[in-house]
Amino acid sequence: MKKIAKLLLFLSFALAQAQTQKVVSSDWTSFNQTIDIQTSVKKKFRVIASIKVETTEPKSWAGVWARVDTKNDEDGFFDNMSDRPVKSKEWQSYTVEGTIDANSKSLSFGGLCLYNGKFYFDKFELLIENDKGVFEPLAVLNSSFETPIKDGNIPKWGFGISKDNVVKVKEYKISLDKSSVDGKNSLLLEGTGIKPRQEAKIGNVEGASPKIGDMISMLEDLKGRVERTVKNMSQYEIDYLHDDQANRIGALVMHLAAAEKYYQVFTFENRGFNEEEKKIWQKALDLDQGGRDEFKGHDIQYYLDIYNEVRAKTISELKKRDDAWFAEVQTRYDWTNQYCWFHVMEHQSSHLGQILFLKKRIPPEQKQTFPKEIKK
Numbered sequence: 001m002k003k004i005a006k007l008l009l010f011l012s013f014a015l016a017q018a019q020t021q022k023v024v025s026s027d028w029t030s031f032n033q034t035i036d037i038q039t040s041v042k043k044k045f046r047v048i049a050s051i052k053v054e055t056t057e058p059k060s061w062a063g064v065w066a067r068v069d070t071k072n073d074e075d076g077f078f079d080n081m082s083d084r085p086v087k088s089k090e091w092q093s094y095t096v097e098g099t100i101d102a103n104s105k106s107l108s109f110g111g112l113c114l115y116n117g118k119f120y121f122d123k124f125e126l127l128i129e130n131d132k133g134v135f136e137p138l139a140v141l142n143s144s145f146e147t148p149i150k151d152g153n154i155p156k157w158g159f160g161i162s163k164d165n166v167v168k169v170k171e172y173k174i175s176l177d178k179s180s181v182d183g184k185n186s187l188l189l190e191g192t193g194i195k196p197r198q199e200a201k202i203g204n205v206e207g208a209s210p211k212i213g214d215m216i217s218m219l220e221d222l223k224g225r226v227e228r229t230v231k232n233m234s235q236y237e238i239d240y241l242h243d244d245q246a247n248r249i250g251a252l253v254m255h256l257a258a259a260e261k262y263y264q265v266f267t268f269e270n271r272g273f274n275e276e277e278k279k280i281w282q283k284a285l286d287l288d289q290g291g292r293d294e295f296k297g298h299d300i301q302y303y304l305d306i307y308n309e310v311r312a313k314t315i316s317e318l319k320k321r322d323d324a325w326f327a328e329v330q331t332r333y334d335w336t337n338q339y340c341w342f343h344v345m346e347h348q349s350s351h352l353g354q355i356l357f358l359k360k361r362i363p364p365e366q367k368q369t370f371p372k373e374i375k376k
Contacts, residue, residue, distance in 0.1 A: 022167050022232070023167075023168050023169075023170055024167055024169055024170070024231075024232035025169070025171065025231060025232060027114060027115055027171070027191075027194045027195075027196060027197070028113065028114040028115070028169070029159065029168075029169040029171075029191070030065065030110055030112035030113075030159070030160060030161055031111055031112075031154055031157045031160075031187075031189075032109060032110035032158055032159075032160065032161055033108070033110060033140065033156065033157055034106055034108040034109075034158075035107050035126075035138075037068075037100050037104045037105060039101065039102065039104065040102050041101070042100070042101040042102075043099065043100055043101070043128055043129040044097060044099055044135070045097070045099070045126065045127065046095055046097045046126070046127045046135060047065075047066045047095070047097075047124070047126055048064070048093060048095045048124070048125040048126075048127070049064045049094060049111060049121055049122070049124045049125070050091050050092065050093050050094070050121070050181040050182070050186075051064070051086045051088075051091075051111065051120065051122075052086075052088060052089055052091045052179075053086055053119055053120070054089055054117055054120075055115070055116060055117025056117075057115055057116050057196070059114070059115050059196045060087070060113070060114060060117040060191070061085030061086055061087050061113070061114055062085070062087075062111065062112065062114070062119040062121075063084075063086050063111070063112055063113075064080075064081055064094050064095070064109070064110075064111060065078075065079065065080035065096065065109065065111070065112050066078070066079055066098055066107065066108070067108045067109075068098060068099075068100055068104050068107055069104075069105050069106045069108070070103045070104060070105055071103050071104070071105045072103060074103070076104060077098035077099055079098060081096065091120075091122070091181050093123075093181075109124075109126065110161075111187075111189075113172075113189050113191065114191075115191055115194050115196050116191045117190070118188060118190050119188070119189045119190070119191070120177060120179060120186045120187065120188055121145070121187040121189070122144055122145065122180050122182055122185075122186035122187065123144050123181045123182035123183075124140045124144075125143065141157075142154070142155050142156035142157065144181075144182040144183040144185070144186075145185050145186060145187040146183045146184060149174060149175060153174075154174060154187065171191055171192065171193055172189050172191050173190045174187075174188075174189060175188050175190070176188065197224055201217065202214050202218060205217055205319075207319045209323045209326075210323060211323045211326050212318050212319070212321065212323065212326055215326075215341050215342070215345065216315055216318060216319075218345050219311070219315075219341070219344065219348070220315075222345055222348035222349055223307070223311060223348060226253065226307075226348060226352050226355065227304060227307075229352065229355055229359065230249060230253060230300050230304070230355065231300060231301075231304065233249065233300055233359070234365070235299055236362075236365045237359070238299065238303075239296045239297065240358075242358065244292075246358070247287050247292065248292065249355055249358055250295050250296065250298060250300065250302075250303050251284065251287065251291045251296075252287075252354060252355055252358075253303040253355075254284040254295050254303050254307075255284050255285065255287050255291070255351065256307060256347070257284065257303070257306050257307040258282075258284035258285040259285060259347055260310050260311065260344050261277075261281055261310050262281065262285060263343070263344050264310070264313060264314060265277070266330065266332075267330065267341070268317050270330070283295075325337060326338040326341075
């Protein structure tokens with residue numbers, strides 16, 4: 001307590017062990033502890049940990065991370081070592097250094113790792129400046145992971161990046177390992193079955209002409225963003241309707257598939273939907289009351305499977321054509337085939353924004369409570 005008084009800080013560990021955990025699919029994972037902060041002056045802090053990485057994949061890496069949350073919800077300090085990723089197979093100590101001030105509310109810190117491989121963590125330390133500029137240590141609970149893993153949880157640590165949002169990633173196995181820097185154990189996170197996504201690259205699609213390859217890569221990039229946004233949403237979230245004129249997120253994903261299906265028949269077959277196709281796709285295309293009534297009661301994978309099936313057909317058909325076909329004009333709209341597929345691409349972007357807007361405003365699901373039976 002004397003150290004805390006000298007630092008003029010009030011620090012209380014908020015153990016990130018929530019009663020319930022959300023299990024998701026992701027290509028990265030993290031773990032954390034959080035402390036609450038009160039200080040009247042600006043001070044430096046350091047988070048130090050030992051890490052090593054065993055992987056054959058060039059994209060895989062690990063790091064120490066720290067984030068300062070502020071009282072007015074403005075962006076505070078954040079560093080996850082993405083500009084200096086840890087890839088060494090030998091134990092080394094790494095440091096993240098930042099600042100806290102009068103506007104700081106809490107400090108979260110921990111480790112993270114991305115993609116496939118074995119990621120080892122040990123000997124976490126937290127130090128904060130005193131009034132003389134000397135760094136003094138604060139206790140980190142289970143800092144060297146000597147407490148056994150229980151039910152897949154790390155004692156005194158939480159999964160994710162926040163004590164209020166505990167997220168466990170199913171692609172990562174959690175265990176302790178005898179290779180260590182301090183004590184008898186280290187924490188081992190092992191990622192398997194992860195397919196790193198290709199980002200920030202347009203074109204060079206195998207089997208496609210140059211301009212069509214560009215379009216395929218852009219279509220796939222937008223679809224990937226949609227999938228990452230919705231794939232871990234619950235049934236409640238997918239079916240939530242904000243008002244009687246809004247659309248459910250599941251219906252919006254179905255709408256993306258329907259619009260793409262329409263442009264398949266329009267550009268590949270020079271026609272609109274026939275009557276049989278209208279029965280399948282028209283409600284999703286219109287997004288009116290029919291869509292609100294029809295598209296509910298399915299989990300998100302139901303809609304993503306349809307979306308992926310439509311996209312596979314798009315890519316297959318586009319690869320059969322060349323850049324000269326892309327330049328041909330569809331006289332019904334006076335649009336080139338290239339512009340038609342540009343419209344499909346930007347249409348995804350438009351509805352992705354809508355999905356993100358709706359997703360952020362979904363209220364927490366209320367647990368149903370039933371009155372107790374009155375005994376006679």
